[in-house]
Amino acid sequence: MDLARIKAISVLGVNFWLHLGRSVLPHHKVDQAELFRGYFREDRLTSFTAAEHEELPGLETCVACGLCPGTCRVMTLSEGRFRGPMHLAAAASRSQPDFIHDLDSLPLCAVCGQCEPICPERVPVAAMARAMRRMLWRVAPETLPAAYHQAAEHLRTFGNIYGPEPKLDLPIKPGAPALLLLGPVLRLMPERAAKVAGTLAKLGYDLTIGPEGPAGGVAEDLGLGPDRAWIPHAVAGRQLVIVADPELWLAVRDDPRLKGVTVKSALEAVAEKWPAGASLAGTMPGPAAVHDADPLARRSGLARLTREFLGRAGVELREMADGAENSPPVGWEGGIELVEPELAARLAAARREDAVNAGAKTLISASAQDVVALGKGGDERINVRYLFDLLGEALRR
Ligand code: SF4
Numbered sequence: 357m358d359l360a361r362i363k364a365i366s367v368l369g370v371n372f373w374l375h376l377g378r379s380v381l382p383h384h385k386v387d388q389a390e391l392f393r394g395y396f397r398e399d400r401l402t403s404f405t406a407a408e409h410e411e412l413p414g415l416e417t418c419v420a421c422g423l424c425p426g427t428c429r430v431m432t433l434s435e436g437r438f439r440g441p442m443h444l445a446a447a448a449s450r451s452q453p454d455f456i457h458d459l460d461s462l463p464l465c466a467v468c469g470q471c472e473p474i475c476p477e478r479v480p481v482a483a484m485a486r487a488m489r490r491m492l493w494r495v496a497p498e499t500l501p502a503a504y505h506q507a508a509e510h511l512r513t514f515g516n517i518y519g520p521e522p523k524l525d526l527p528i529k530p531g532a533p534a535l536l537l538l539g540p541v542l543r544l545m546p547e548r549a550a551k552v553a554g555t556l557a558k559l560g561y562d563l564t565i566g567p568e569g570p571a572g573g574v575a576e577d578l579g580l581g582p583d584r585a586w587i588p589h590a591v592a593g594r595q596l597v598i599v600a601d602p603e604l605w606l607a608v609r610d611d612p613r614l615k616g617v618t619v620k621s622a623l624e625a626v627a628e629k630w631p632a633g634a635s636l637a638g639t640m641p642g643p644a645a646v647h648d649a650d651p652l653a654r655r656s657g658l659a660r661l662t663r664e665f666l667g668r669a670g671v672e673l674r675e676m677a678d679g680a681e682n683s684p685p686v687g688w689e690g691g692i693e694l695v696e697p698e699l700a701a702r703l704a705a706a707r708r709e710d711a712v713n714a715g716a717k718t719l720i721s722a723s724a725q726d727v728v729a730l731g732k733g734g735d736e737r738i739n740v741r742y743l744f745d746l747l748g749e750a751l752r753r
């Protein structure tokens with residue numbers, strides 16, 4: 357046997373006994389996989405999760421044609437702070453997982469999808485912004501804005517990103533056939549929630565409210581979930597679910613776990629039972645324009661339903677230049693008001709200006725969140741109204 361072979365066998369033998377000794381003697385165990393990941397943490401290089409592997413290739417089809425930036429109102433109003441959809445699609449998203457270098461811009465995307473219809477490659481820019489934020493929570497949460505962390509803390513503690521819910525003075529009737537789901541924003545507004553429930557009750561719905569969980573919306577835009585496991589439990593035993601929040605309505609309507617349950621948006625429920633001849637015309641200065649809720653609600657047909665119903669209820673309507681399917685964000689979308697309240701206020705003011713330019717005296721929204729955003733700052737030229745406030749007033753006449 358040559359010397360090299362003897363040396364090799366000796367080293368193997370020593371290592372074998374060392375390994376055996378270490379496995380029986382108490383010692384501090386090192387997670388080797390974690391140790392390996394640690395070598396790359398500084399550079400924020402990480403392996404993708406299975407879900408990211410599936411999602412990311414579909415987000416990387418931008419050909420930098422330059423068509424979309426002109427459609428992004430946030431980019432126009434941000435005075436250069438937000439670099440816009442082409443930057444997101446062609447540059448920032450391709451630096452994954454190193455999105456941290458875009459953190460002065462990424463939190464300003466409203467995740468509104470207003471830039472998507474023009475795209476020849478059908479790049480899902482809104483989904484991309486959400487995916488980047490979700491990945492940052494996983495890879496480098498410490499780099500995200502403080503407002504994101506506060507929202508996450510609120511979500512853990514209160515089930516919504518805004519804070520503690522006030523007590524709601526609404527009917528809790530365990531045997532009622534219909535359940536009213538309010539959504540995270542209306543649950544923070546007891547008076548407005550009571551008006552929605554009161555209007556539905558006046559129209560003959562026998563309903564109750566119950567506990568609710570996270571519903572998407574801004575929480576989802578920030579990359580924080582949502583966990584909708586609560587929905588089938590909340591709905592169990594009901595024949596009808598009426599949902600006031602547009603985004604929650606879509607989530608419940610499309611939930612495959614709710615077979616056999618009828619799900620309606622609050623406006624659908626109202627439209628079905630609205631008394632013939634009951635008019636909204638005297639409840640506001642006219643004519644009126646409609647601002648549509650988030651992009652999901654627009655794609656759902658709610659924009660058309662709102663206009664049809666208002667026309668039937670005697671409201672003279674004016675369409676804004678960017679109306680219905682193409683409505684721009686008004687400040688809360690994507691969490692903009694959490695990180696840049698001044699930009700949020702500019703978005704709301706621009707939308708009020710759209711309504712004034714269309715010749716409207718009243719600006720109506722079926723989204724409580726839009727109404728709050730649009731009402732901030734005030735503008736005596738235009739009267740911002742929540743649709744369900746108007747309905748309640750009309751029924752009281
Ligand atoms: S999703 Fe909205 S805010 Fe984001 S880049 Fe597109 S248009 Fe702009």
Ligand code: SF4
Nearest residue numbers: 418419421422424475
């Ligand atoms: S329109 Fe589509 S392909 Fe063109 S720059 Fe924008 S995201 Fe890229």
